[in-house]
Amino acid sequence: MNSVVCIAQVPDTETRIKIGGDGRHIDETGVKYIVSPYDEYALEAAIRLKEKEGGDVTVLGFGPDRVQQALRESLARGATKALHVKGEAGDADSLGIAKVLAAAIKNLPHDLVFFGKQGVGTDNSLVGPMVAELLGYPQINVVTHLDAAGGKVTAHREIEGAEEIIEAATPAVITAQKGLNEPRYASLKGIMAAKKIAIDTKSIADLGLAESDILNQRVTVVSLELPPEKSGGRKIDGSDPQAAAKEIVRYIKEEAKAL
Amino acid sequence: MPTVLVFCEVQDNKLKKASREALSIGRKLAEAAGGDLVAFAADRAAADDAGRYGAKKLYVTNAGGYNTETYTTAMQAAMEQASASIVLLGGTSNGRDLAPRLAARLNTGVASDVDRLEWTGGKLRARRPVYSGKAFATVEISGTPAIATTRINAFPAEESGGGAAEVVEISASLDSKTTVVETKVSEGGELSIVEADIIVSGGRGLKEAANFSLIRDLAQAIGGAVGASRATVDAGWIDHQHQVGQTGRVVSPNVYIAAGVSGAIQHLAGMSSSKHIIAINKDPEAPIFRIADLGVVGDLFTIVPALTEEVKKAKAH
Ligand SMILES: Cc1cc2nc3c(=O)[nH]c(=O)nc-3n(C[C@H](O)[C@H](O)[C@H](O)COP(=O)(O)OP(=O)(O)OC[C@H]3O[C@@H](n4cnc5c(N)ncnc54)[C@H](O)[C@@H]3O)c2cc1C
Ligand SMILES: Nc1ncnc2c1ncn2[C@@H]1O[C@H](COP(=O)(O)O)[C@@H](O)[C@H]1O
Numbered sequence: 001m002n003s004v005v006c007i008a009q010v011p012d013t014e015t016r017i018k019i020g021g022d023g024r025h026i027d028e029t030g031v032k033y034i035v036s037p038y039d040e041y042a043l044e045a046a047i048r049l050k051e052k053e054g055g056d057v058t059v060l061g062f063g064p065d066r067v068q069q070a071l072r073e074s075l076a077r078g079a080t081k082a083l084h085v086k087g088e089a090g091d092a093d094s095l096g097i098a099k100v101l102a103a104a105i106k107n108l109p110h111d112l113v114f115f116g117k118q119g120v121g122t123d124n125s126l127v128g129p130m131v132a133e134l135l136g137y138p139q140i141n142v143v144t145h146l147d148a149a150g151g152k153v154t155a156h157r158e159i160e161g162a163e164e165i166i167e168a169a170t171p172a173v174i175t176a177q178k179g180l181n182e183p184r185y186a187s188l189k190g191i192m193a194a195k196k197i198a199i200d201t202k203s204i205a206d207l208g209l210a211e212s213d214i215l216n217q218r219v220t221v222v223s224l225e226l227p228p229e230k231s232g233g234r235k236i237d238g239s240d241p242q243a244a245a246k247e248i249v250r251y252i253k254e255e256a257k258a259l
Numbered sequence: 260m261p262t263v264l265v266f267c268e269v270q271d272n273k274l275k276k277a278s279r280e281a282l283s284i285g286r287k288l289a290e291a292a293g294g295d296l297v298a299f300a301a302d303r304a305a306a307d308d309a310g311r312y313g314a315k316k317l318y319v320t321n322a323g324g325y326n327t328e329t330y331t332t333a334m335q336a337a338m339e340q341a342s343a344s345i346v347l348l349g350g351t352s353n354g355r356d357l358a359p360r361l362a363a364r365l366n367t368g369v370a371s372d373v374d375r376l377e378w379t380g381g382k383l384r385a386r387r388p389v390y391s392g393k394a395f396a397t398v399e400i401s402g403t404p405a406i407a408t409t410r411i412n413a414f415p416a417e418e419s420g421g422g423a424a425e426v427v428e429i430s431a432s433l434d435s436k437t438t439v440v441e442t443k444v445s446e447g448g449e450l451s452i453v454e455a456d457i458i459v460s461g462g463r464g465l466k467e468a469a470n471f472s473l474i475r476d477l478a479q480a481i482g483g484a485v486g487a488s489r490a491t492v493d494a495g496w497i498d499h500q501h502q503v504g505q506t507g508r509v510v511s512p513n514v515y516i517a518a519g520v521s522g523a524i525q526h527l528a529g530m531s532s533s534k535h536i537i538a539i540n541k542d543p544e545a546p547i548f549r550i551a552d553l554g555v556v557g558d559l560f561t562i563v564p565a566l567t568e569e570v571k572k573a574k575a576h
Contacts (some may be wrong), residue, residue: 017393046503126359138436159352160451168437218368218402238557245565256535
């Protein structure tokens, strides 16, 4: 059972977002980058399949040099191979990123291709299904449970108020949701072993793609803005619960026009 | 004449709220662009509702229940027949599953989870929250057709007064590499937080799992959904479907009530776009108060039950 896990490197969830000088990107000064949290569930699922069935787990990241850090961390957790496609992913739209990843995946061993259900930050939930379409694979999104063996994958897909159990033929695309598993931390042994694995590096051109089809294409960011600062409203004393409850109900009825 | 096509979903013979909202903003875009509004559904029962929200035609497929691949093929056929230049999908699980697949097939762009849409200079502009609402990106979609998924609760559903939409049958291949084997409905069909107008959330201040009943009682009295902080989900007090925040659901209800939630940056990211925020916390310095429209400093164990009673009284009138 071979897997590819696509790893997006994103600003730490603690980051206070500031807008960069061009008004279209965030200001990256002082931003700490992490592996996108949902990608950790994806990676863990792939490592568990490898432990059970053998095979390789290749982590794949498209982006600037700092992406190597995210790949290195993933190797330390138990991935066996890594490919870094260099490029300014921040200027690519989701389909551009998907084209790069799909081209790279074609040359990597895989039965399953894993993604996070969403890149934390972009909050798009687009790249996984786009890759599935480009490769002609089935997709199962927002997965909370997974079994794979013998050319078939069975997964639980979370939908509003319910769960679907879906079967698909492999190769297939899976996007991971929280709850799929508890990701492990890197062990000291893992960190040492990861140091011995070379991260393969390619450019967009090496994959036979033109930058003009990847960067600033179908969807472009015109501007990026911070939400209006909330000033914080009224604060009241709740030591008399009945009075506080009355005031809350008045607020909901009169100001929110609900109830 | 740019045609706007809206992907519609039916539940209990009615259009889902997300579909009604997408039709409503779709009608405004069609008006601005001087084109028609049309709809797609897998159920002809959608024709009345779709018409009521302004759709002239309803493309109907025989594809049955939702399946990514068969629906992609059917939507592609509808888009071609309608020569759609704008395609909107309500931001449900299915809408968000389908949109990227369609975009990749047609080599075009999608803006996901948008809360504003505008037709300007022959292009679709969308605003979307990024970094879980810590910033807003305005994007332009230059691919054709331009595709967007709409954030639930961001666009009001408004009827247009139109009659039933004209039904146009389309046939599409039913080939798919996936099969839905079973659908398991969870927890007695509780209202999902993404669709709710009112959410009552509980945090670690509840002290233990059993006390979530206080939150459930209030949510039930008020007709809202139950939300939760990650700390309570991680503690196993409640299922993660209820988690609000950066690694949970991003929600924008009319009213958000947080009890015993401190307001960590990752929690605020998921709910700060709520229209009316009420916080109950015993710590006057809790960060949640910085974004609360109405902050109540006090003990949730006395205030929440009192509020439940007060809500019941208000409803009885
Ligand atoms: C990568 C990452 C992602 C994360 N994603 C999320 C996310 O999606 N959603 C999320 O919520 N968190 C998320 N977190 C966790 C977040 O940082 C906080 O740890 C979490 O939100 C805290 O939950 P809480 O407010 O319930 O608990 P606490 O921070 O412990 O707050 C409990 C509050 O209850 C109050 N309280 C106690 N007793 C009472 C009482 N009797 N009456 C009234 N008030 C009382 C206290 O004053 C306190 O403010 C994430 C963290 C990381 C690192
Ligand atoms: N630049 C990238 N390199 C590798 N994987 C990516 C990249 N961007 C997105 N992904 C993958 O696609 C998923 C969904 O991202 P998004 O569509 O941006 O929400 C992420 O969780 C990653 O698994």
